[in-house]
Amino acid sequence: MTTAEYSHALHTLVEDLTTALKTATSLEKLETLRTEYLGKKGSFTQLGKQIKDIAGSDKKEAGQILNKAKQQIEDLLAAAQETIATKQAWIDLTIPGKKPEVGHMHPVSQAMEEITHIFEQIGFTRVRYPEVDWDWYVFEALNMPKSHPARDEWETFFVDAPTDDQKGKMVLTTHTSNGQVREMERLHSKPPIRMINIARCYRRQQDATHTQMFHQFEGLVVDKGITIQHLKGTLDYFAEQFYGPGTKSRIRPFHFQFTEPSFEVDFSCHICHGTGYLDDKEEQKCRFCKSGWHEVGGAGMVHPNVLKAGGIDPDEYTGFAFGWGVERTYTLKEGLNLDDIRLLYSGDLRFLHQF
Numbered sequence: 125m126t127t128a129e130y131s132h133a134l135h136t137l138v139e140d141l142t143t144a145l146k147t148a149t150s151l152e153k154l155e156t157l158r159t160e161y162l163g164k165k166g167s168f169t170q171l172g173k174q175i176k177d178i179a180g181s182d183k184k185e186a187g188q189i190l191n192k193a194k195q196q197i198e199d200l201l202a203a204a205q206e207t208i209a210t211k212q213a214w215i216d217l218t219i220p221g222k223k224p225e226v227g228h229m230h231p232v233s234q235a236m237e238e239i240t241h242i243f244e245q246i247g248f249t250r251v252r253y254p255e256v257d258w259d260w261y262v263f264e265a266l267n268m269p270k271s272h273p274a275r276d277e278w279e280t281f282f283v284d285a286p287t288d289d290q291k292g293k294m295v296l297t298t299h300t301s302n303g304q305v306r307e308m309e310r311l312h313s314k315p316p317i318r319m320i321n322i323a324r325c326y327r328r329q330q331d332a333t334h335t336q337m338f339h340q341f342e343g344l345v346v347d348k349g350i351t352i353q354h355l356k357g358t359l360d361y362f363a364e365q366f367y368g369p370g371t372k373s374r375i376r377p378f379h380f381q382f383t384e385p386s387f388e389v390d391f392s393c394h395i396c397h398g399t400g401y402l403d404d405k406e407e408q409k410c411r412f413c414k415s416g417w418h419e420v421g422g423a424g425m426v427h428p429n430v431l432k433a434g435g436i437d438p439d440e441y442t443g444f445a446f447g448w449g450v451e452r453t454y455t456l457k458e459g460l461n462l463d464d465i466r467l468l469y470s471g472d473l474r475f476l477h478q479f
Contacts, residue, residue: 127182127189130174134193137167141197145204154208158201168197231479232339232468235454236322239341242365246358248320248343251310253303255324256283259292261302265433266382274381279328296326299447300342301382304426307344308434315441316347322450335466339450340421346436346443352385352425355444359389359423367391367456372398374417383424383445390417391456411463418456421448 141161148154161168172194178186229237240250254261268274270292278298285294303321311317321342328336345354356375363371372392380386392398393413400416402408410416423446428438455462462468467475 127178127186130178130186131189133171134189137161137171138193138196138200140167141200145200148204149208151205151208154201154204161197162194162201168194228479230468230476231454232450234479235450236339236341238366239450239453240320240322242362243320243343245365246318246361248318250320250322251303251307252323253300253306253321255297255326256294257297257302258288259295260288260290261305262295262297262299264292265305265430266301267427267429267433268381272381281326281328297323298327299325300340301445301447303342304344304382304430304445305434308346308431308436313435315436315443317344317443319344325449335451335469337469338452338465340447341450342445342447344426344443344445346426346431346441348441350425350442350444352444355423355425355446358444359446363391366453375423378422378424380422380424382427382430383422384427386422386424388419388422389446389448390419392416393418393456418452420453420456421446423447 141157144157145154148157160166163169172190175183175186175190244250262280263272263275263278264270280298281296283294283296287293300321300323303319303323307317307319307321319342321344322339323342324337325340326337327334343358345358359373359375363373374390375387376390378386378388393400393410393416396402396410396413396416398416399406400410400414402410424444426443426445431438431441431443451465451468454460455465
């Protein structure tokens with residue numbers, strides 16, 4: 125190594141320290157830099173050891189350059205320490221204090237709390253049932269025997285676990301409807317029943333309006349004389365309470381194996397305002413709803429076979445049930461403008477801080 129090369133290396137080291145000190149705002153950071161440069165394994169110390177590689181006739185000049193660089197480093201550290209100490213010693217008591225960061229509930233949790241409160245006002249009791257459950261509660265008790273084609277639409281995750289002789293395989297619940305018969309069992313098959321069950325569900329599909337893990341809320345009412353008018357009134361009540369007066373909704377005839385008659389429940393899309401398009405010329409379709417309406421879930425009158433599975437006489441009692449996705453219901457809130465449901469689980473703090 126020549127004297128010129130040695131001088132250049134020391135000069136670069138001093139410049140690096142000067143740059144690093146610009147971001148040192150605490151004495152702790154300053155001490156870290158002191159160790160990094162002047163410690164036993166520091167950058168300057170290691171460079172000082174390389175003086176032995178310089179030719180003998182040039183060592184004197186190299187030593188002078190080394191001592192000058194060390195003095196510069198010590199002067200820079202001393203000046204930085206004085207500046208930091210001065211700033212820390214002076215306090216302006218008139219400056220407002222820094223408020224500590226306060227966390228808040230995830231938007232999905234906020235929605236679940238609001239949903240719970242809405243239904244509690246009309247006598248529903250919130251319960252929670254297993255999210256990993258037996259095939260019998262998820263399918264068979266809901267009028268879907270083994271190998272029944274109605275099972276295909278649920279895109280089920282099966283658990284690699286021993287099979288129960290009576291209740292079958294274990295699955296990740298595809299819907300919260302597994303709580304229907306469990307609630308009947310909990311009440312010893314003695315209505316009246318007014319249940320709201322909120323839990324995670326799992327299905328093998330993911331896109332702008334679906335996630336593989338999502339939340340549902342399941343409503344179940346069983347009593348004497350329950351009719352479809354009671355179901356319709358409950359749906360209208362929820363729409364008014366959750367979305368506000370004037371919310372547009374529609375019910376379409378459908379088929380669910382565990383309700384008869386069955387319906388799908390839709391609400392008007394808040395992004396395209398029910399038009400299905402994002403522009404006046406109707407050239408750009410809304411990718412969230414694609415039609416102006418957004419399906420939130422299903423509903424219907426409880427099938428007699430489901431009542432029988434829960435030990436209730438369908439000739440004496442009737443009931444209705446509904447199951448909606450919490451996330452999909454929440455994204456229809458006016459002003460949210462969320463066109464991709466997957467953002468709710470992105471973990472992006474910029475997104476979550478808005479709620």
